[in-house]
Structures are given as structure tokens and as C-alpha cells.
Amino acid sequence: MTLFLSCRPSEIKNNFIPDEFSYPLDSILDGRVFIYEDTEKNQRVVSNLEIKNFEGVKYLIEKKYVGSKLIDSNIKLNGNLVEV
DSSP: OOOOOOSSOOBOOOTTSOHHHHSSGGGGTTOEEEEEEETTTTEEEEEEEEEEEETTEEEEEEEEEETTEEEEEEEEETTEEEEO
């Protein structure tokens, strides 16, 4: 697995999440769960989206799981990656 990290926010498009759930943040409401089948590895990937309001600022938090194991997570502000 290759992981690319950046020290500054960058625009990252998530191809797994349909555009109608990407923006506006209010479309995520109480959270969204997307389930994908990785046919090459024969495993199910679950992507969990939620909005957290911190001091009046809305952050998009995404967590990806294979089974019960967390494999990736990130926090975005205005579509820009702020933490991996």
C-alpha cells in the first residue's frame, strides 16, 4: 500500500463517494455509510462519513474499514484535507 502525505491542505477528490453526498455538507445529515466490494481482494470496504461541528466550523470526517479494522481516515475542511 502506498500512502502520500502532505504538510499543507490539498484538494482531494474521493472517487468512492457519489457527488450528491460530497457537497454541501448538510446533505450528509446524521452521517452516511457506503459499502464497496473489493473484488480483487475479495473483501468488503465500508466508508463512514460524518460531520462534526467544532467551534462553529463544520468538518467532514471519513473513516474506511475492512471488517472491523480501520484502514484509513481523514478530516476535511471546505473540501481540503487537513488531517490524515
